[in-house]
Amino acid sequence: MSDLAPDIAARLRRNPDGLVPAVVQQHDTGEVLMLGWMDDEALARTLAGGRVTYWSRSRREYWRKGDTSGHRQWVKEVRLDCDGDTLLVRVDQEGPACHTGDRTCFDADVLFADGR
Amino acid sequence: MSDLAPDIAARLRRNPDGLVPAVVQQHDTGEVLMLGWMDDEALARTLAGGRVTYWSRSRREYWRKGDTSGHRQWVKEVRLDCDGDTLLVRVDQEGPACHTGDRTCFDADVLFADGR
Numbered sequence: 001m002s003d004l005a006p007d008i009a010a011r012l013r014r015n016p017d018g019l020v021p022a023v024v025q026q027h028d029t030g031e032v033l034m035l036g037w038m039d040d041e042a043l044a045r046t047l048a049g050g051r052v053t054y055w056s057r058s059r060r061e062y063w064r065k066g067d068t069s070g071h072r073q074w075v076k077e078v079r080l081d082c083d084g085d086t087l088l089v090r091v092d093q094e095g096p097a098c099h100t101g102d103r104t105c106f107d108a109d110v111l112f113a114d115g116r
Numbered sequence: 117m118s119d120l121a122p123d124i125a126a127r128l129r130r131n132p133d134g135l136v137p138a139v140v141q142q143h144d145t146g147e148v149l150m151l152g153w154m155d156d157e158a159l160a161r162t163l164a165g166g167r168v169t170y171w172s173r174s175r176r177e178y179w180r181k182g183d184t185s186g187h188r189q190w191v192k193e194v195r196l197d198c199d200g201d202t203l204l205v206r207v208d209q210e211g212p213a214c215h216t217g218d219r220t221c222f223d224a225d226v227l228f229a230d231g232r
Contacts, residue, residue, distance in 0.1 A: 004143065007229060021137050023139050023148055025146075025148055025152060028148070029146070030141075030145070030146025031146070032141055032148065035139060035197065046228075049160060049228070068180060075228065075230060076229075077224050077228060079222040079223075079229055080213050080222075080225040081151065081214050081221040082215065082218070082221045082222075082224060082225075083152070083221070084225075086150075086221070086222075088222040099198065104196050105197040105202070106184060106195040106196075106202075106204040107135045107138070107195075108198060109127070109196040109197070109200075110193065110194075110196050110226045111163055111195060111203075112162075112163045112165070112191065112194040113193045114165065
């Protein structure tokens with residue numbers, strides 16, 4: 001059992017691993033910073049305010065971003081999509097969001113750019 | 117076999133269903149519009165330029181957004197994240213992105229808002 005509010009838990013549509021993807025966006029610039037994964041408990045902790053908590057699929061543990069790196073994410077807003085299967089988390093990101101040191105996890109690899 | 121370039125296919129990390137999530141963002145305003153899913157072929161079609169193609173998990177078919185609704189997405193830029201397991205697709209969205217008629221799939225359900 002998690003601490004997630006029952007009305008929210010009832011709206012969530014989780015993948016077979018019990019997770020939903022969370023798109024993370026810098027609240028003022030609109031930059032898409034990264035995508036993380038949350039189970040009910042990670043979402044409950046994130047909704048408590050303060051900092052964003054994910055479920056790490058590789059380490060199989062909760063992961064409050066910034067605890068190791070110092071690059072903390074402060075929660076500004078959390079939204080659930082029309083299907084209940086994706087979260088949008090708007091944050092204030094301290095420093096780089098990416099473990100490579102890039103500002104966002106999408107900075108390095110451009111597959112296609114129209115007319116540039 | 118898909119038409120995806122081998123160097124890109126080699127960098128993609130797919131989920132057990134062979135899919136990667138694609139975060140879709142309006143290129144000029146920064147709005148996060150929706151999240152869709154792509155397999156190699158959907159990505160190849162999207163990278164060919166023009167409009168965004170997804171794999172519909174519910175209908176189990178390719179889905180070029182706008183063919184039914186008229187709400188077409190024109191591809192501006194496609195990026196792959198640092199782990200190779202998430203795409204960021206920047207588009208020019210015609211009309212609402214959400215099947216509910218909302219501009220984005222995240223308009224309706226705010227779970228948390230800080231200080232507002």
